[in-house]
Amino acid sequence: MQVLEQVLLAPYTTFGIGGPARWFVEASTEDDVLEAVRFAQKRNVPLFVLGGGSNLLVSDAGFPGVVLRISLKGIEQKKTSESAMFSVAAGEDWDAFVTLAVGQNCAGIECLAGIPGTVGGTPVQNVGAYGQEVAETIRLVRALDLRAMEYVELDAKECGFAYRRSILNSSERGRYIVTRVDYWLRSSLNASLSYADLKRYFQNWTRQPTLSEVSSAVREIRHQKGMLIVAGDPDCRSAGSFFKNPIISAEYFARLTASMDGMSVPSYPAAYGQVKIPAAWLLDQAGFHKGYALGRAGISSRHTLALINRGGASASDMTALRDAIVAKVLERFAIRLEPEPVWVG
Secondary structure (H helix, E strand, O other): OOEEEEEEOHHHOOOOOOOEEEEEEEEOOHHHHHHHHHHHHHHOOOEEEEOOOOOEEEOOOOEEEEEEEEOOOOEEEEEOOOEEEEEEEOOOEHHHHHHHHHHOOEEOOHHHOOOOOEHHHOOOOOOEEOOEEHHHOEEEEEEEEOOOOEEEEEEHHHHOOEOOEOHHHOOOOOOEEEEEEEEEEEEOOOOOOOOHHHHHHOOOOOOOOOHHHHHHHHHHHHHHOOOOOOOOOHHHOEOOOOEOOOEEOHHHHHHHHHOOOOOOOOOEEOHHHOEEOOHHHHHHHOOOOOOOEEOOEEEOOOOOOOEEEOOOOOHHHHHHHHHHHHHHHHHHHOOOOOEOOEEEO
């Protein structure tokens, strides 16, 4: 295992922002992961696990400890006439895996096409989009338990999945390093068309679209919104949707609707009788529209929720915009937005 020093982290992120890592290690085996952890422990320095770099904002000062980049590769599968189990190493590219599964007519993740990052990150925040989330298909997560310093396997129930959450980014944050994820997908099922954007896309079709056609549609919609990583596209220097859609009580939703002078408030049902409000709508109502700029940071010209590096932005530029948005939405709606990206350093 090679240990590098003072490696700039900006090139490893979709934001293109971030200072150097004091030490940088790339792990291609589970033994490498263990060795990197012991390297950090021996020096009593913090450890950060890096995947595809698509959901993080790195400090301008960088990271004072060990950055461990997960590069484990390999996909194994067991297929029957009705289903398929894919055992996927954490360092595999997520979108490439979606393409592989869809190409084999395996349903369950077709609406998650075009999402940047690696497989290991998907169970951490229960990645979801366009009516699907990985919690619906994950059967097992293999990870290094840093408390016991041994590899364990967590089933879906033990992962505690919820909206954009799992124990891996909440109650047990920092305890596990994911090295493999097992997905159970169904064969020969119709694609999921529950999300409004997809329903509109296929509204004039006279037949049921295939899994491949739905995945292609998702990528096209994401591209139109600047949410597909395309080289040279300034709207793509982002971490995707920067804020989670807040979930509020039905009682507060009723009060909010009553205060809007007849304007309808878009909403979706959430668990336990609660209500989910689109964060993009809250930003628009607070005056943060597509194309908004605050110095070198801004909002995508195609998607309100995508905060972007307009060119040469620093982490402090991005956090200034983040804080301005959070404060204004809180002032107007008494709703505190929760950022999705992880802050590093």
